[in-house]
Amino acid sequence: MKLNSGGIMWKLLRKNISAAQLTGFAIANLIGLTIVILAVQFYGDVKPVFDDEESFIRRDFLIITHRVTGMGALMGSNAVFSDEAIADIEHQPWVRKVGRFTTSGYSVYASVGLGGDGRKLSSQMFFESIPSEFIDVDAADWNFDPKHPVVPVIVSKDYLSLYNFGFAAAQGMPKISEGMVGMIPLMFTLTGAGNSEVIPGRIVGFSSRLNTIVVPEEFMRWSNERYSTTPSAAPARLIVEVNTPGDMKIKQYMDSHNYEIAGDKVDSGKANYFLTVMTGIVIAVGALISLLSFFVLMLSIYLLLQKNTRKLQDLLMLGYSPAEVSKPYINLVIAINASVMVLSVILMIIGRAYYMPLLEAFGSVGGSLWLAIAVAFTIMALITAGNVTAIRRRISTLWRQKE
């Protein structure tokens, strides 16, 4: 008869293993670890909603102006940013870069033909330009050639919504998609400095970052030279890319300089900040549960080794090394921890299936699962390393304190 010798060791050393204690550890750690990785995964899934270029809660760019007060408006002063003020903003630690808005210094009249019945939509308007690195639309024809003047324009996404859901709906006009807009012929009449000219234009994109009508900087320079009588003025609006959105220092700086941040971008920054804080708290709670369960396991192992001291010493007397004697317990711990990790990842994926439909409404396709899995693996690897070290040390003590 062939005896399974590895089996004998296990038969000997499994005595006194407390299934209740190990189950308690496994469940507690499963809960803790699942909380941690579900929070990590949720953060990963929600983050794209905040970071997405197209998202309404885009956070990294702030458009700032001077706060318009009654007195300031009457005085007509201080509405623009001086070079010194811009330099000061650029030197703030939370600023990545600053872009200036240039405004057209002439009158613009735009007209759009709607359908074949001769109806036209006409409006007085204006142009602004900013350095192209701040533009969130990837437009192919974003340039201007004076020899063949066609003006590419990027308008705020809000304008399209306003037309589609307001104007078109009320007037019984066709709704238009972003793709169709490029085909609509626009005519701009530029008037100023005694000149007047009609130039064709085309909407090349919609921006959710810029709440204005943007043209290329080349066109702005060319047209201001021809039609503007006022010299190029200091900018009234700035676009600022920040690296720590939601930072209270930004708000304090803006308030102390009487600047105003356009729209709800700061609120979205705050939302993002609170998301980070909340995720941090949830992760901390999960990690605490995991840590406590780790101590339960350690205690259980210590009790087990204590009860089996005599057997372990007898094995050492036969010539087994502490490493060989530790092995069944180490294998046990690895098996439990690996099962907890796998179960926890499964629970996380199930949990995710419940919340993802809610996020899809915001256009999130979800982040990768790998970060959460890597976190689960790292935590379990650390816990296992802690357990293994404890077992080894305990058994080494048996070797040294024999009898």
Added chain:
Amino acid sequence: MEKIELKNVLPAVFAGRDDTGSDVWLRNVAFERGKYYLISAESGTGKSSLCSFIYGYRCDYSGLIAFDGSDIRPLGVKAWCDIRKSHIAYLPQELRLFPELTAMENVELNNRLTGFKTQKQILDLFDTFGIPEKAHSTVSRLSIGQQQRVAIIRTLCQPCDFILLDEPVSHLDAANNKIVADIITAEARRQGAGVISTSVGNNVAINVDKEFKL
């Protein structure tokens, strides 16, 4: 390993005694491979202590114990594991069997370390000792005399230079004593090993080269 030497060794519990009246304590003693030694002692003279010093699981003594001229105090875990697996076969007085395992499993726990004997050779030993039917009984169900024989079989299931026996036949009758003596001498001869046996009266029936009074 060819030689085990004791130089001026005294257990810590006997510290301060100048003359122990012993042939071993505070003397220079050498045990050589291939020879048979009997250490006869009365209770409380440190017989089991001597075994535990030589087997490396206690070091509460003064003086020097050397294997082939090297002090054994600095030996590490790895070296002792190797000595216990392949150089010294030890039968503790308290046997140290695992009561929840079968006799065969107990033997196998030692044998698997070096794969020294085949299953058949082990079963033959059970047969020779007159307990073939006990091979697969749990040790807790065996009599003390049967347990002593199982422990001896376990001790013999490894390569060795010395067989260290702490009261090997204390629970055996004369007939079984003879069997144990025959098997141990046969195994020692096969391996060229030395035998060091202790006794408080019931000596193992081996013709010894030298007897020490502890």
